[in-house]
Amino acid sequence: MSIFELYLKLGFQHICDLAAYDHMLFLVALFVIYQLKDWQKVFGLVTAFTIGHSITLALSVLDFIVIPSNFIEFLIPLTIFITSVSNIISYKDHPANKGVIKQFAFALVFGLIHGMGFSNYLKALMGSASSVIQPLFAFNIGIEIGQLLIVAVFLLLSLIINKLLKVPVKYWILTVSIITALLSLSLMWETKFW
Secondary structure (H helix, E strand, C coil): CCHHHHHHHHHHHHHCCHHHCHHHHHHHHHHCCCCHHHHHHHHHHHHHHHHHHHHHHHHHHCCCCCCCHHHHHHHHHHHHHHHHHHHHHHHHHCCCCCCHHHHHHHHHHHHHHHHHHHHHHHHHHHCCCCCCHHHHHHHHHHHHHHHHHHHHHHHHHHHHHHHHCCCCHHHHHHHHHHHHHHHHHHHHHHCCCC
16 A cells, blocks of 8 residues: 555545544534535535645644644534534524525634644654655545545435425524534533643
């Protein structure tokens, strides 16, 4: 297995690791307001999140920015909580049709925070490797593939729940957002840095 394949696989496994579900939880909170028919908006949001986390992942791995990991580990569930509460506040207004700029801002800015979380994992894997460009690129591609898979599975689940089980979209948004908000509060408590 080449270095590229190894880090591609590690990136994919990191985002899809059920034991470290905080990144998945953020994706669910961000995308619960969308349906499968909104795939273009979803693709744009995934891209915004990727741009955000790619920037800080690279800057952190290359030691251009150094932020204590315990602070980052607290900020990640905070991003989930903010996104979930935003969904709860606007769930009756079909938030997928409104506030697209706000969602893109959430994806980009919160992607910056998540990238620093990814970097802690990647730095631990790489140790003192002399070249970081190829592993960094491959790891990022692996994360992206994993994100797209998670979002596709979640959108299909939403379609089944909304269309086949006839659960109204607004109640699905509210239910999932309350669950993600409560889980994020638990994660914030576990990772409090004070």
